[in-house]
Amino acid sequence: MKLIRGIHNLTPEHHGCVLTIGNFDGVHRGHQALLNGLREKGRERRLPVMVMIFEPQPLELFAADKAPARLTRLREKLRYLAQCGVDYVLCVRFDRRFAALTAQSFVSELLVKRLGVRFLAIGDDFRFGAGRQGDFLLLQKAAREYGFEVTSTQSFCQDGLRISSTAVRQALAEDNLEQAQTLLGRPFALSGRVVHGDALGRTIGFPTANIPLRRQVTPVKGVYAVEVMGLGEKPVPGVANIGTRPTVAGLRQQLEVHLLDVAMDLYGRHIDVVLRKKIRNEQRFASLDELKAQIARDVITARDFFGLPTPA
Numbered sequence: 001m002k003l004i005r006g007i008h009n010l011t012p013e014h015h016g017c018v019l020t021i022g023n024f025d026g027v028h029r030g031h032q033a034l035l036n037g038l039r040e041k042g043r044e045r046r047l048p049v050m051v052m053i054f055e056p057q058p059l060e061l062f063a064a065d066k067a068p069a070r071l072t073r074l075r076e077k078l079r080y081l082a083q084c085g086v087d088y089v090l091c092v093r094f095d096r097r098f099a100a101l102t103a104q105s106f107v108s109e110l111l112v113k114r115l116g117v118r119f120l121a122i123g124d125d126f127r128f129g130a131g132r133q134g135d136f137l138l139l140q141k142a143a144r145e146y147g148f149e150v151t152s153t154q155s156f157c158q159d160g161l162r163i164s165s166t167a168v169r170q171a172l173a174e175d176n177l178e179q180a181q182t183l184l185g186r187p188f189a190l191s192g193r194v195v196h197g198d199a200l201g202r203t204i205g206f207p208t209a210n211i212p213l214r215r216q217v218t219p220v221k222g223v224y225a226v227e228v229m230g231l232g233e234k235p236v237p238g239v240a241n242i243g244t245r246p247t248v249a250g251l252r253q254q255l256e257v258h259l260l261d262v263a264m265d266l267y268g269r270h271i272d273v274v275l276r277k278k279i280r281n282e283q284r285f286a287s288l289d290e291l292k293a294q295i296a297r298d299v300i301t302a303r304d305f306f307g308l309p310t311p312a
């Protein structure tokens with residue numbers, strides 16, 4: 001899969017594609033179903049599959065405080081899109097200038113002239129262009145005029161409910177990891193690069209790998225039994241806290257992982273932390289000793305969950 005960073009990096013070789021457009025946060029089973037169908041269309045037409053995404057996501061530009069927490073960072077989104085057999089991701093820089101493009105220009109300049117779209121699949125609720133004036137009807141008209149095909153995708157549902165990024169966030173907010181996994185088609189994971197912490201973890205007896213979360217902040221919070229991927233063949237069990245560490249007056253939200261049974265320096269490594277079971281909410285403790293005693297109990301809970309023997 002090739003990533004095209006910005007419209008200015010489109011070249012004539014990218015002309016002619018089957019296309020879909022959206023945020024694709026989480027690359028959930030609804031997205032996967034849509035992309036499977038699109039791959040089929042690409043195969044029939046011998047054309048590459050392109051996905052147009054936006055960075056930042058539109059709501060993050062228009063209403064940063066209302067924008068929901070991300071399920072996937074760009075890096076993970078791209079990884080999952082590649083796994084769906086996408087050939088090109090066009091990552092459009094979503095700024096005020098791009099947002100001001102009229103619906104007509106979006107179609108004629110970008111979709112037709114620059115991308116040479118032959119087939120377009122979008123949800124029937126898709127809106128685009130300045131003031132969200134472009135809709136499916138406008139696309140159908142444009143398709144006749146410019147000679148491409150457009151379809152509105154059928155909703156992919158689970159238990160009568162349309163699968164969406166919002167539904168995944170909702171499941172996570174309710175600590176329903178099972179439901180999140182069903183909607184995503186894989187277990188929910190937080191990913192990132194391990195940075196240096198305050199090394200306080202070592203002094204309280206539980207060394208942790210720290211991963212800043214930035215935009216991936218709030219779909220989940222608290223203490224979890226986790227499995228860390230990306231450290232070798234097998235997942236490594238651990239216990240993790242996602243929060244602000246009120247006991248030690250931490251500021252930004254971060255993910256901290258303490259590996260069970262393994263001592264490894266993870267600094268600089270990119271890891272995926274799969275959340276397996278919620279243990280408790282984060283708390284403010286009166287002293288470090290109390291925090292330490294609670295973490296020791298969390299470790300036992302996690303060991304039990306993974307069926308690991310409790311060390312003497």
Ligand SMILES: Cc1cc2nc3c(=O)[nH]c(=O)nc-3n(C[C@H](O)[C@H](O)[C@H](O)COP(=O)(O)O)c2cc1C
Pocket residue numbers: 197198199200201202206208210223239240241244245246247248256257258281282283284285291295298
């Ligand atoms: C399993 C686990 C549970 C934790 N629970 C809490 C908690 O409830 N409240 C809190 O303030 N900090 C909690 N922490 C964070 C600790 O405060 C943090 O690991 C310690 O301050 C070390 O920070 P450092 O790695 O930046 O040195 C937890 C950490 C782990 C690994």
Ligand SMILES: Nc1ncnc2c1ncn2[C@@H]1O[C@H](COP(=O)(O)OP(=O)(O)OP(=O)(O)O)[C@@H](O)[C@H]1O
Pocket residue numbers: 020021022023024025029030031033034121122123124125126153154155156157162163164165166167
């Ligand atoms: N369950 C689904 N079934 C079919 N198509 C879907 C489904 N969910 C999303 N799509 C389509 O995938 C594309 C990208 O969707 P997008 O990520 O923008 O929205 P979403 O997953 O519905 O998230 P949100 O909850 O933020 O609306 C759109 O064309 C959308 O219509």
